Amino acid sequence: MPVISYREALNQAMREEMERDPDVFIMGEEVGHYNGAYKVTQGLLHRFSERRVIDAPIAEMGFAGIGVGAAMVGLRPIIEFMTFNFSLVAIDQIVNNAAKIYQMSAGQYWIPIVFRGPGGPAVQVGSQHSQSLESFYAHVPGLKVVMPSTAYDAKGLLKTAIRDDNPVVFIEGETLYNTTWEVPSEEYLIELGRADVKRAGQHVTLVAWSKMVWTCLDAAKSLAEQGIEAEVVDVRSLRPLDAATICDSVKKTGRCVIVEVGWPVAGYGAEIAHQVQKACLDYLDAPIERVTSEDVPMPYAKNLEDEVQPQAADVVAAVKRALYLE
Amino acid sequence: MPVISYREALNQAMREEMERDPDVFIMGEEVGHYNGAYKVTQGLLHRFSERRVIDAPIAEMGFAGIGVGAAMVGLRPIIEFMTFNFSLVAIDQIVNNAAKIYQMSAGQYWIPIVFRGPGGPAVQVGSQHSQSLESFYAHVPGLKVVMPSTAYDAKGLLKTAIRDDNPVVFIEGETLYNTTWEVPSEEYLIELGRADVKRAGQHVTLVAWSKMVWTCLDAAKSLAEQGIEAEVVDVRSLRPLDAATICDSVKKTGRCVIVEVGWPVAGYGAEIAHQVQKACLDYLDAPIERVTSEDVPMPYAKNLEDEVQPQAADVVAAVKRALYLE
Amino acid sequence: MTTPETAQVELDDEPVTATRDELAPLYRQMLAIRRLEEASAKAYSQGKIGGFLHLIIGQEAVCVGAVAALEPKDYVVATYREHGHAYAKGVTARAIMAELYGKKTGLVKGLGGSMHLFSREHNFLGGYGIVGGHVPIAAGAAFASKYRADGRVTLCFFGEGASTIGGFAEGIALAALWKVPVVFICENNQYSMGTPLYRSLAVEDVSMRALAHGMARDRFDGNDPVKVKRRIAEAVARARETQEPTLVEIVTYRFRGHSMSDPGLYRTKEEVEEWKRRDPLNRARAKLVELGMPEPEIVAMEDDVKAEIEDAVKFAETSPPADEYKQYVVKE
Amino acid sequence: MTTPETAQVELDDEPVTATRDELAPLYRQMLAIRRLEEASAKAYSQGKIGGFLHLIIGQEAVCVGAVAALEPKDYVVATYREHGHAYAKGVTARAIMAELYGKKTGLVKGLGGSMHLFSREHNFLGGYGIVGGHVPIAAGAAFASKYRADGRVTLCFFGEGASTIGGFAEGIALAALWKVPVVFICENNQYSMGTPLYRSLAVEDVSMRALAHGMARDRFDGNDPVKVKRRIAEAVARARETQEPTLVEIVTYRFRGHSMSDPGLYRTKEEVEEWKRRDPLNRARAKLVELGMPEPEIVAMEDDVKAEIEDAVKFAETSPPADEYKQYVVKE
Ligand SMILES: Cc1ncc(C[n+]2csc(CCOP(=O)(O)OP(=O)(O)O)c2C)c(N)n1
Ligand SMILES: Cc1ncc(C[n+]2csc(CCOP(=O)(O)OP(=O)(O)O)c2C)c(N)n1
Ligand SMILES: [Mg+2]
């Protein structure tokens, strides 16, 4: 099977869906002539012309809203945020319009739109550019929230998101674009709302999404060397959440460690922790552990940034706490 | 002791702090000549003039940012959002500037500002005007988040918030303005970050804030008639959170029901649930229950709105689940 | 279309010449909207309607005249003060009133209420509650019309108070840059809640916002529905033929408070009376008489309107309550 | 100050007459900023500086000339492309370079980095990373100056690409309405990342944004620091004396890519060469010679700058790493 990058997988997904449906277009800053700030839209302008690949000025609220209006009357916009940090100036359009028009109009209008772009800290870009805002979007009924960790998932999930009739917030891993994975050349789709067990194990359940799945796989490796077999559940879709897959794993292992790169307080991991204790309390042999970033704005210096973000070693330590090995 | 309304208590807090400190000013839509959309700023323009009570055009991002800039150079702004639903167009100023400038400047600049206004659903104002966004703000390091339930707490906490050197998101209960409570005529302050036990009980711990504290007290009454004594912990401050007070109660009762008026997924209650299971797992005799609004945008019709929002009966039902009485 | 300099507005100029056949239906619509609003105000004071209720009484000539310049396929996007716009676009008084009552038979099944009317059948893209937030949506609908070359035009209504907020600024900037067929209509009723123009605008001419974008603009008094129709028709033609947007400011006045909960104490009796003198309904009726429409015919039309609204109220009163709130959250 | 019509910009006009004593220090500052940026680019390519690095090479005359029109008590608010602004306001090359290296001795202790320089000592209110988000902050600092009548003026720098976003629109609207002493300076370097003016602006004159607010405006070429100083001084005087804001657009050009990761392929060699011909440093140096400054004196100044920057690099290289990230989250 061909091995391609996460970036290329996303590019293929958009390309295929734009070939398939003339109502799909992409709009955002530098998506066309510049081929994308992160080159995810490479070549799309050349292939589909300025009519369907639209370079927008710096006006996220404006072009996010234009996407909502276009979706209302039947187009299927893909709105790219250069990074999700900039979605904060457009969040009212996502929360108050995209997520609510289907309900406010009693089903007369629906919003088939994808808001996509990189999220989570990159490297040394400072506190205003290093945020993980998934818990904001996952909080809002009417939205779907997807965060793939691999090229394979990225392609299948983005294609499904583009075909979905609801607004989908699709947050890519800013540091995952160059990661590679096997991706079939035949077309495939991945249903939204299904978690994926990325590694099987019987001693502890690690729950994560996006970049942290890789961190958990690293941690699982070193744990294995110590005879601890961790099961790594990749949530993939935060809304809707596949709680069943997570709980089945926890019922098997009796231990749960939830790992996220975002801030601890009211992070999405807390929601998973709640659902796990609610459904599996009697199966838990230890409190559910959460591994998150420190509760601080991201510092610039590399050494501090590494201290602030969850590392595989932090996951290993949390697993040992959950196994009472400390 | 004089009994005054929640609205009057907030008014007194601002009036006293403005008398005390000439650097305190209030800015927002209709706060001056109109005396406030909800009359919370009644009489302040008359007392302090247009210099310190500023009617702003509809530009939340603009005047929230003006508040941040003024706070940077030493003023102590109180920025009123007519309702927190409108804070979504200004949230970038709160999250990216107010919360981060102290860190970005390595302590050279700090932001003594209060963003206040009503939050949570009112009555039949529809989905765009009926949101509880506290979990957004509680997620962000650098902010403090306060949500008083009584006139007494409202006054003491707002006075402290105005004197705090950090940005404080102060969310008032839109349906609590007319509620009354005993409020001493002597000056008092209430420290931020302290929960308050509003009712003592030994069978179950009810955790809530703002309007839901009243709902829990109602539920506690009817539970008492059935011989169930509920302890009601009013969180009051979501960031920082007084987890100790909550956990002490849960260790005593062994049961915990968290009640919030907002949406269920990634609501702030999930954070509390996580902290409780982490600290008190061995004390829990039943899974932690959460009572929230339904996972839908708020409908307009009164009968539907009541169905969607948590009622005392829902709390009672949750308590019975936690006590295995069903 | 006005020059780049501040455009003066003649408040009391003569109604533009119109035929009786052109004016009569516009008068009927304005009257129906007036009666609809009065009936909803009555029901609100009786506690049969809840939440926020923003009446458009006094401003009827704007929505009626503007929408009259459209074809059915054209889109309209409005604010929370949109009952009149929905009615002008073809929504029935029954569907509107039942919605205000929060009934199952309401236009949006009791889910949206007064501020959120939507009608796909009439290409009414909705009433929105976040000031300025709907302006980009209107630009988006127009963007789609250009994308598909479907020849539709979008009208976007908003108040002068919305002209300071970012959503408006970004919406018109992108519409001007990408040249999409939209007409931005500022209903300048001179107050944003309790705030008069001089406390919210550095320059009391919203249409000047168009200058920095090379956008066509217009500005005029909005008490004559035929005048509104003619001037908006110019902008609609520009949009349909050249895809160019226009920013139109129409000076008007609301006779009531901002919403039912606002006593409107910030205005003098004299000021309100002065504007009531210009009541677009009275002017239109006088004009109809002048155009030779027999009194009995006018009265018959007025009785017909009365009956229509009474029927709408009865329909709302007798309809079953709303009963569904989960169906329209996620589309399968 | 220009007329309401689109203001033409003379690109190659003669540098305004200046004395050697006026120009020399400005030339020195521009040169120091140029060398500082070059040194940071070098360190970046060696992996000693990380993250985003936005160089201002080519635009030095703007920040140097503008800040020269200020008093020390005045405030400056800037973007992520702000090393030059911080230096012009008095921040040392050492503190800036150490910050870019992420060292404990950096201006903000390695917490902010290239995009977030702040200096209370110099009333430098910071560099901001969210386009447009800092414009209201500048209006707020100016609001405070008016509130306290402290006679300070605030300069707010931003790129032309920021002129479409809501934060900018709301910031200038409120500043104009409330008349606060701020000067908004658009550094129009003709590109917003890879986007040229014609793809981001319907009207390629950002200063026209002032018209709708009755705000004073100005627009001119930014390759002569003395010219920039004189024209900004007019706006600063207006702010200080009348509290009135001004929107100034200064046409300039960045010689490098948007940031170190941008090869800048969207521009032709010819275009870049054309602008390098107007290099403000070369023009200033030639002017100094013309004003009779002896070559040895100029060279001595240049050597002095070289030494200053080399010292800054050595300081950064040898400073201890940043070690603190929890102290400045919540103020006790
Ligand atoms: C972003 C936002 N801020 C504040 C409000 C509260 N609000 C509702 S209507 C209104 C006044 C609007 O005035 P204008 O735009 O002139 O329209 P009008 O009501 O006069 O028709 C305000 C402040 C809101 N709905 N949205
Ligand atoms: C709200 C927001 N959107 C997008 C970005 C990404 N971004 C950073 S700089 C930039 C271009 C800005 O161009 P301009 O305003 O002309 O300033 P210049 O970089 O040319 O100095 C963009 C799009 C951002 N930082 N903030
Ligand atoms: Mg108005």
Ligand SMILES: [Mg+2]
């Ligand atoms: Mg630029």
